[in-house]
Amino acid sequence: MMNKSIENLYVYYRNIDINFHKSDFFIHSHDYFEIYMFHKGDCKYLINDHVIQLHENDIIVMNGSALHGPTPTEGQPYERTVIEFSPEWMRSIINQLNVPEILTPFDQLGNILLRDINVQQFEEIHSLLQKINIKQLNLENSAKKSIEKRMLKGEITTLLIELLFILYALSKSKLTSMPVGNTNKMKHVNKVITWIDYHYSQNLTLDEISDHLHISKYYMSRIFKDITGITVMQYMMQRRLLRSKYLLEMHPEKSILDIALESGFESASHFSRKFRKHYQFTPTEYRNRDDDDKPSNTLINHFS
Structure with missing residues (x-):
C-alpha cells in the first residue's frame, strides 16, 4: 500500500504481489532518492548493467536517476518495502542541521547494497520503517486539526532522518556495504x-x-x-x-x-x-x- 501524506515522501510498506507476470515490472528511473528493502521471494534486481540476486533483508540505497527495477520469479510471493523522497526537500532540512553528509550514499549514481546487517541494526531499521508507515496512515486516514497534522509530519520527517543516519553509518562499513556499478x-x-x-x-x-x-x-x-x-x-x-x-x-x-x-x-x-x-x-x-x-x-x- 502506498502512502503519500507528505508530498515529498512516498512509502510502500511491505507490498506483496502474488499473482503476477514478469512483464508487470519495469526498468525505470526517476528524480527521487530511494530506499529499497527486500523481504521475501526470489528476485533479481537490475541497476544499470548490473544484476543482483537479492537475499532476504537486503537493502539497496539508490539515486533514482540510475536505471533500476526488479525481476521477481513468477509463482512466488514478492514482498518489499520502498521509500522514495525528494532530494531537494531533504537537503533543505539536513543543511539546517549541518549534517549534509547523511545523503552521500544517495549522491551521484553510486548505488549501495547493504547485506548481512546485524540483527540489532536490522530490527532498528525495520522498526523505523514500520513507525513511518503507521504515522503516514494516521496522517492520511484521519480528519485531524492543522497542528496535529503538522506534528505528525514533523515526527515522520524526524524518523526518516534517523533512518538516514543509520544507513549512512552502514554505508561506511566494508562489512555490509557493496558499491553497485563502479565502472x-x-x-x-x-x-x-x-x-x-x-x-x-x-x-x-x-x-x-x-x-x-x-x-x-x-x-x-x-x-x-x-x-x-x-x-x-x-x-x-x-x-x-x-x-x-x-x-x-x-x-x-x-x-x-x-x-x-x-x-x-x-x-x-x-x-x-x-x-x-x-x-x-x-x-x-x-x-x-x-x-x-x-x-x-x-x-x-x-x-x-
Missing part, C-alpha cells in the same frame, strides 16, 4: 550528474558541459543515455523542474518569474510550459492546490 562509464556519468547538479540554473549547452568536463560531447551523450535511460538535457530539465517544484511548495513569497529564473528557465512562460507538460498543472495551479490534491510524479507499485 569507468559510471564514473564519467557521475561527473556529468555532479556538475549539472551544481550548475543547472545556468543556461547550458552540451558543448559547454563537455568542455568543462574535458570529455567528448558524443561519448558523453551516448554513455549518459546508456546508463540513465534519458539524455543529458532531459536530466538537466528534471533537475530544474524538481527545484522549481520545491520552491513553489516552500517559498510562497517568491513570484513565478523569480522561481523560473532561479531554477534555470529562460522566462516564466518557458517555465510554465515545461512544468505543465511534466506535472499536468501550471505552476500557479500547483501552488494553489491543497497538499492532498497535488500531483505525484512517483512510480506505480509494480516499478519497485
Whole structure:
C-alpha cells in the first residue's frame, strides 16, 4: 500500500504481489532518492548493467536517476518495502542541521547494497520503517486539526532522518556495504550528474558541459543515455523542474518569474510550459492546490 501524506515522501510498506507476470515490472528511473528493502521471494534486481540476486533483508540505497527495477520469479510471493523522497526537500532540512553528509550514499549514481546487517541494526531499521508507515496512515486516514497534522509530519520527517543516519553509518562499513556499478562509464556519468547538479540554473549547452568536463560531447551523450535511460538535457530539465517544484511548495513569497529564473528557465512562460507538460498543472495551479490534491510524479507499485 502506498502512502503519500507528505508530498515529498512516498512509502510502500511491505507490498506483496502474488499473482503476477514478469512483464508487470519495469526498468525505470526517476528524480527521487530511494530506499529499497527486500523481504521475501526470489528476485533479481537490475541497476544499470548490473544484476543482483537479492537475499532476504537486503537493502539497496539508490539515486533514482540510475536505471533500476526488479525481476521477481513468477509463482512466488514478492514482498518489499520502498521509500522514495525528494532530494531537494531533504537537503533543505539536513543543511539546517549541518549534517549534509547523511545523503552521500544517495549522491551521484553510486548505488549501495547493504547485506548481512546485524540483527540489532536490522530490527532498528525495520522498526523505523514500520513507525513511518503507521504515522503516514494516521496522517492520511484521519480528519485531524492543522497542528496535529503538522506534528505528525514533523515526527515522520524526524524518523526518516534517523533512518538516514543509520544507513549512512552502514554505508561506511566494508562489512555490509557493496558499491553497485563502479565502472569507468559510471564514473564519467557521475561527473556529468555532479556538475549539472551544481550548475543547472545556468543556461547550458552540451558543448559547454563537455568542455568543462574535458570529455567528448558524443561519448558523453551516448554513455549518459546508456546508463540513465534519458539524455543529458532531459536530466538537466528534471533537475530544474524538481527545484522549481520545491520552491513553489516552500517559498510562497517568491513570484513565478523569480522561481523560473532561479531554477534555470529562460522566462516564466518557458517555465510554465515545461512544468505543465511534466506535472499536468501550471505552476500557479500547483501552488494553489491543497497538499492532498497535488500531483505525484512517483512510480506505480509494480516499478519497485
